[in-house]
Amino acid sequence: MILGTIMGTVVSTRKCRNLVGFKLLLVEPYYGEKKNIFVAADTMGAGIGELVLVTTDNTTQFALDRSAPIDAFVVGIVDAPPQLGK
Template structure:
């Protein structure tokens, strides 16, 4: 899983039909203490996250299962909205 922050939306009027009805969000990867780390990615949102929220993101086949369709064309999905993180670094 990846900790990230939602920093934007993606709108696409023309897309693969299997993406219809999916909310696509731009997510910036964060370290456990909230600093930017790693790439920015687009993730299908299955929990109703909003811009500025910290989220849990899964990738690969786990993301496809989270979306709940048979073989959706996604490789990342937002599966949780983070309330707090406690890490001993």
């Protein structure tokens, strides 16, 4: 999974019908290349600036109530920035 910071939201009025009901969040990777911002779907209500745990690819489906074309999904909100070596 990837740790990332919520940077904003994406609004799409014309979208695939089984994306309806998901919030679409811009996520900046916490480690590695910060410029590689991607979009993750969310149902936890993560807010801007929060650090989240995102799962990717087809494994997102195991966090959903119904199948959806989502390749990145917020599966956790992180309590505090991690400290390496602890």
